[in-house]
Amino acid sequence: MPANMPDIAHSASALAHGRLEWVGMGNIEVPLTLETKGLAPCTIAAKADAYVSLDDEQAKGIHMSRLFLALDTLSCEQSLTPITLQQLLDQFITSHEGLSQSAKLRLEFELLLRRKSLLSGKQGWKGYPVVINSVLLNGQFKLELTVDVAYSSTCPCSAALARQLIQNAFDAKFKQQELSFEQVKNWLGSTEGIVATPHSQRSIAQVKVLLSHNSQEFDIVTLIDLIEATLKTPVQAAVKREDEQEFARLNGQNLIFCEDAARKLKALLEPLAYSDFSVRVNHYESLHAHDAVAMAVKGIAGGYTPE
Template identity: 25%
Template sequence: MRDVQSQADARGIAIQHVGIRDAHLPFLIKTKDGGYQSVLARIQFTVELPAAFKGTHMSRFQEILLPWSKQPIAEPEMDAMLSEALAKLDAQAAEVTLAFKYFVEKTAPVSGGRSLLDLDCSFTGRKRAGEPLAFTLGVDVPFTSLCPCSKEISDYGAHNQRSVCRVRVRFGEGHDCILIEDLAALVEANGSAPIYPLLKRVDEKYVTEQAYDHPKFVEDILRDNVLALRRLDGIAWFSVACENFESIHNHNAFAAHEETVCP
């Protein structure tokens, strides 16, 4: 049977990313306590296509993915997955992103009630032939923010809102990436107050007052997170994007920053 995809192409255009997206498979993600959490991942998996080739072999992406969906996955497994893609697809570069919901346990501050908070997370691996894996962890962390200006000018309280900080981190070669739970806790601590799925009245009073005692603009939250991320041992690069879903405006407040800590 003739392989059309492997035929030559005369247009002289190399394609940086070609492959599949919005594929879905279960994966096991390592938890802080040494166990594993089963997640459903939305996947984008691509390779670099040389100018001389008409197309890539789309079926091979699924063939590569399936065995990895049945075992715990972290940086070493993603490195092996991408190395396999380079070999089976005759490519010089490959990239895969797994986006998934990850649940962390939260304990209410006064009543002690336990609940699970869902976080939007991602693992992204990039690999070029002959080079080490570049692994990026992404975590979107929700929290409460309270406006310092509103607190200053108001006789009765201050306006607050739910906020989210979207953080992406990459660590240098030889340094383990931070765990999801630890990165989420670091970011959450720089808001006005944490978010809890389950709160009793005594807890609601506590977190309301906690936020009132820690007012922060979106710029404050961003800068405090930048300082916290810079202190992480071995971090090579990070990006932070903070967004406040404003309660008294029909728009959101936003701030973003990225930097390379060490090349």
Template identity: 35%
Template sequence: MNVHGKIDTPDANEAKTALETLRAWAALADPVEVARLDPAIARLLPGHAVANYPDLSRQFDPDFKVDEAYKASLPDLQNGPASLIVGAKTRIEHVGISNFRLPVRFRTRDNGDLTLEASITGTVSLEAEKKGINMSRVMRSFYSHAEESFSFEVMEAALDDYLDDLESFDARLMMRFSFPVKRPSLRSGLEGWQYYDIALELIDMGGARTKVIHLDYVYSSTCPCSLELSEHARATRGQLATPHSQRSVARISAVVEPGECLWFEDLIELARAAVPTETQVMVKREDEQAFAELNAANPIFVEDAVRVFAQRLLAEPRIGDFRVLASHQESLHSHDAVAVLTEGQTFGSASLDPQLFASLVHRG
């Protein structure tokens, strides 16, 4: 039996002597022998690498060409067997890419063309026994149609491509962009560009397809109660008072009925007809006065807002199911007044996204 006594902690001089001894031995020893003792010893020798670590090139080779044989040798973990799945082996409803950008050409209602920067989200379903998807295929499918004037039909062609490539059952494609419309001022005759946040969404669930247009409409909401209280102060006490109003945002999501064409401009005009107090672009004094009069003629609670939007949507035969979200970002309160109204099954949900109303902002 070997009995080891307590080893005293060496001081700096003893450690230095031991290091010199180790270096002297390692400098003369076989590299394999050094590695067997401890590969880290090689790092103590000037100009030496760890013996069992490969000598890799650190220079990028711009002339290296990939041939088919080399490409076939590349590992592809996402298309690996189910045994590589990490976590629960369950179906994933949506997996893909979000917010890849490219210029997209759109046709306008007056037969013009607009090229706009679009943010694209493309996803597919993933069955429980599949490890993953090759996400670049979503982009490649979309790029193959990038030179066309976009419509729901072109989106369907892109979606068909990556559904086939990825061998999925369900898929979703969304394009977000800011759509410009020239708007006149109320009285001065000036004009300016109003920008509308719009998203086109194409959903394929088991072969059944749904086309949705989302529009953010920004308007001023004057509180009807505050308006009456202000008038009461004027009438009974001769007291000048102003009602509170605030910038407000409605997000209208409308399913386009099969075979119908709903232009962006059509949905914008529908929203403006429902709530005419849209925020203004070019304003002189006469326009500001006119806007005050327009607000006084159209005071509106958030409950009123979603209902008047719904009234117009229900009367439009090209629109099926819809949802209206509204947020009146109160100037009186330190909180917002919000409402949600849905028609049909497409947008029905027992739960709300925690950030749903926080997304109803005008970015300017």
């Protein structure tokens, strides 16, 4: 460092004294090489929030550049794994000796996965928003992963009401008539036959899991796959007509309220090895201008609360 440059962090006194829980930088743009089970290492464009505690009540401030440069080393020289994350937080703290005892990093990015179509054998990219939160607090490492999975939800109530209208239309059209198989079949295939359709909507399941503090690797893809297999109607990437028809069938066979989705995900996550979990299901209704929302947590003492 040039000797003649003022260093306010050392020379100036703080305007007020006191401990600060977190100080650092938000929204740092940083490409990282993500390593996650079942996927070749891939580059992700992350937004990072990097913080340390300011435990020295008299100190003017922290050294922002040290956090930034440590993160840059992770970006340029390493891969993102639970191990390198913990090392990075260690580095945040050791580079602030006497000032800070805790560190945290939030990474937000979109994980692009190759997804197969339902029937046609085509493939396409689908993006999954991911947040990785890591904290090193009093020597304890905490690591949590949040994924957003988009799916389609068809309202069971609306489906029942639509079925009733279809029966009414059948009544009105054919009451007291002797009908042949062909006549019924043709009517069912006509627009007149399907006089009403239930509403369905794009929905998002937001699943947060607490990973073991000694996790060696991320396993983001398995979590996403399990959520999609549970909900049955994930939003599709490549779609030909046969895929669209299969999607319609899956929607019809999996009518779902937000409560159903939250309960299914809770049942999925309960036996898995996650230390804690939190689920938030949002059905962005097409019936209303507001959303249908359901939340669930594992329910352990001192654990996640619904949010």
